[in-house]
Amino acid sequence: MTTMTCKYCGREITNPKARFCPGCGKPLDSSPQPQNAPQNQRQTRARRPSNSRPEWDTYQDPNRWMKWVIAVVVIVVVLVAALVIWGMTFLNGESILSLFMEDKDTGSHTQSQVIDDAPSSSYSSSLATARPDEEEEEEDAYVEPAQASDSQVVLRNVPDDAVITVNGAEVDYEMVGHDAVVQRSYIPDVAQVRVIAPVDGGGWQTAAVWYNYKYGNDMTMGDSGDYGQYVSCDADGKAEPSEKVVDVLTWAYYDGFLRCINDQTLSYMAFSTATNTSDQSENVFSDANSKNIYDVDDFTAVCDPESILYQDGKVIYNAYFRSTCTRRSTGDSKQVENHRTIELVWEDGVWKVNRIAFLSEDDFNARNYAQLP
Known part of the structure; x- marks a missing residue:
């Protein structure tokens, strides 16, 4: 009876019709190998023990990385879509980019930092308007008080839109903060100085003081008591005198x-x-x-x-x-x-x-x- 030997594991196959080795499962050659084949030939072919795992059991697909790439892309797309929907719902149209534009030192972001660092794009139009710090506003609003001199008279606590009269005649002046600076040449040695200004919501207010060159060129409207206080008046400044x-x-x-x-x-x-x-x-x-x-x-x-x-x-x-x-x-x-x-x-x-x-x-x-x- 003709027998065959598996060229992979060296096992003898007695079934002449077998197509696969019952030991290793590899396909058999169609031509049987004689039993009396040289011993060294059988030993050479018997390179793998009968209990070793088949090669197909450790096979790996060379394109398996594509599956991970596709999975990562899908996850990123889902996350971006979720962030866009969340931003439209809770940020009132504010750009999500502004959430990440934070100051490295304070952890907060300002409009000037985002505009300076970001490229020119539609993002800049959607940035939230930053509110200036209250202390910075106070510092910006501070103006050095005007200084009286021999050539100019300073009236303090004067509204920006006021009219100033000297003995009833309107005179020009310059505002420095809340101080009105009037040229000394406009004012006689003794004169009645009056400030007339509109009041929010309608009406007028006025304050009157007397200027006397002997007492200096610095006066404050509404200084103390009833002298120079702002009171209601007609449009021309007429009011009950103090x-x-x-x-x-x-x-x-x-x-x-x-x-x-x-x-x-x-x-x-x-x-x-x-x-x-x-x-x-x-x-x-x-x-x-x-x-x-x-x-x-x-x-x-x-x-x-x-x-x-x-x-x-x-x-x-x-x-x-x-x-x-x-x-x-x-x-x-x-x-x-x-x-x-x-x-x-x-x-x-x-x-x-x-x-x-x-x-x-x-x-x-x-x-x-x-x-x-």
Whole structure:
């Protein structure tokens, strides 16, 4: 009987019809090998023990890496789609890129960093607007206060859109922060300075102070008490004057009246209406006054604050005057004092003396008013 030997494992196959080796499972040659084949030939072919695993059991597909690539691509696509949907839902249209543009030191991102570092693209239009730090805003908003000097007067605490008048006439100024700088040449030695500004929601406000070159060129509106405080007014600045404004106006009017007598002119009646100036011209040029010189460096002119009455757009009050006059021809001096009732009216953007009358001391003390002409 013819037998075959497996060339892979060397096992003898007695079944002439076998196509595979029952030991290793490899396919058999169609031609049988004789049993009496040389012994060394059989040993040479018997290179693998009968219990070794077949080669096909360790076979690996050379294209197996493609499966992993496809799997990774699918995962990435799914993640990107999920991030886009999440961003549209929860970020209100903010670019997802902005989530990763963080400052390396603070861990937060700002608009300027993203714009500087990112390429020019549609991403820049979708970046959220960064809010500046509050401390940075305060630092940017700070402006060095204006400095008063011999050539400029500084009014502090003035609104940006205000109008500034000097003795009723509007003057130019420059804003430095909240300080208004007015050229000293625009302001006489003694003047009523007024600020007029609109109020949010409608209406107007005004603040008035008196400038006197002797007391410096730095003034603050709304400084203290009722002097220079902002109050409601008409569009032209007309408002009930404060006690301080009335008191200084009394002094300024009397200073001008005495200078008119000394120089025999009416040019110093800056705070007098045409009506009052005409009436007082008789006193300025009278024989008694024309022969005297009045001391304008040492006189008293004050109002009685308890007598101030604001009514029908006018102000009525009582005042006290004292001065020293010297006879021109002899040099003899004497004290002169009197009491007056005064009426103020608003004219040309400033309060002015409109009428004035002598008042007895008793009526002054009783706060009675004289009969005005």
